[in-house]
Amino acid sequence: MGDDALSAGAVARRLGVAVTTLRTWHRRYGLGPSRHVPGQHRRYTAQDLDRLEVMLRLTSQGVAPAEAAAWARRSTSSAGFASSSAGSASSPAGLAPLLAGSAPLLTGSAPSPAPSPASPAPSPAGPGGGGQAIPLGPAVPAARGFARAAMRLDAPVMRTILERAVGDWGVVRAWDDVAVPVLVGIGERYQATQRFVEVEHLISRCISEVLGAVPRPRAASPARVLLAAADEEQHTLPLEALAAALAQAGVPTRMLGGRVPPPALDDAITRTGPAAVVLWSQIGETGDAAQLARVREHPHPPLLVAAGGPGWRPRLPAGVAQLTTLAEAVELVCAAVR
Template sequence: MNDEGLTAGAVARRLGVAVTTLRTWHQRYDLGPSSHEPGKHRRYTAEDVARLELMQRLTADGVPSGEAARWVRTRNIATALTTRSHANGHAVTSRNGNGHPALDGARDGTRDGGGHNLPLGPASPAARGLGRAAMRLDAESVRQIAADAVRHLGVVGAWDSVLRPVLAAIGERHARTGGLIEVEHLVSGLISDVLGAVARPHGNGRGRVLLACTDEEQHSLPLEALSAALAQANVLCRLLGARVPLPALRAAVRRTGPAAVLLWSHHRRTADPEQLTALSGDRTRPLLLAAAGPGWDLATLPPGVATPRTLREAVELLRAAV
């Protein structure tokens, strides 16, 4: 944190809460920014942020806000600061460093072998904020952080540095513990909403790109990101979404005559190369056929199928094709 402290927006992103939550904590519980130079906006110091982190952890663990605020205000935050550990350059409140009974022992959140935070590694502050909001099932903050990221970084930047790392971390934790299905569902629904809200170019429905998940494939979010990213690159597309059976895909290709078709598979089981072979044999064969996603075995794809590996690569490929 720089010497001048953080703005409310920056603190909200770091904590993964809405700015309105910070305002409430300030007005109702006197947990506001302490640095104030006349004529300038107030700034949060490192100590203010440590107080808020403590407040956040206590309320997340079920301590009523009023009691949590009283505890935080009477606590020597300098002690809390010195008991913080530093991981990946980011300060993290130590698990029992606050000494509140509600956070001791059984309430440390590690019963499922998981913990309060997602395994995000060296991630951006916005990704950490999103991860925290996700773990609290705080839908308003998840939506706000995701929408802010798309607004400030564009779809590709937001996907790569904020949304995707959080999705991957949720998947990782789920694979390890079998938990977090509720987090996965909440977050994917909200990310889907935010990507869907990105303005589309006008074009009377004449999209020249068709995007679809393979038969039985439910992981549509990467295609939703692609559709939104193409819109920002001014490319029209049609997104058929999850679980598109081959006859439906062929019918859509016949009826819309796209220049490019991209099929997403996230899992070996849904990656039948026949879906691409059939399209390449049709009279209405698109100029470009692409297979994307970790499900495909590249060695089994029919000749001439393109295989973009990242969102950015896919945008460039499809933009060039149309």
């Protein structure tokens, strides 16, 4: 690369990661800039950039950072593995499928290269890892990669992981296996520490963006499905997942979003005559079941009135369907509108 060596800012922009992420990868995993010009900041060479691209690709696929870094170092340190200036690493046999983008996101059978003796051990509990990680339990690698990127506040990587999961598996599985474990985990993290609100918000934002980008069906007729959160209810992500999953099933929806007062819901039903209404309550404070009864008693009641979320109390009124999973919700709504 010679004089074309890049600054940290330029590399960050090119890869779509934060400069702080580059610093972390440098400090913890030795993936730093190698070109040194006296009196200047170190610069990233083409080979440094190749390593970082491998690191980014693998961590996006859920490979643990220390493992990914070991691969990244190996990918350019041995003869024959070095890449051209085109910027993409030519890969050793075992790495090729991962770099080709077909990494086993679900099964987690990522390779476990022996880190070179020179590689620093990952920091056990530094900011963004170890003791401050989002607790996940058994989770697919994509969920772990998403959670790690979230703790680094690395939105581009978060979006990439989720987009790939949606593309590879569809909305229902991406939501159930990647988004939900991370949402539950960050909820627990917050409860235990009263911290990481910023992480929670970024997670919500990225999930919303990816779900919102799922192409909507070009409907010949207006949407016959109305989605709304209960009065004062701000939790809307499960409804956003439902809208995106229904879109993939070819069913258009009308999404009112959060905090819908009962009179406004009445008006929307009067004006749009939906065949199905799904109302979401996440927390007890918003889950007065009288809201559901009111929809049932509308002069033109929808064929399906369904309640989603754990907030509803004291119990669902007669004639209201209880939705317990996203897949079930998709099935029931599809049946009501077809």
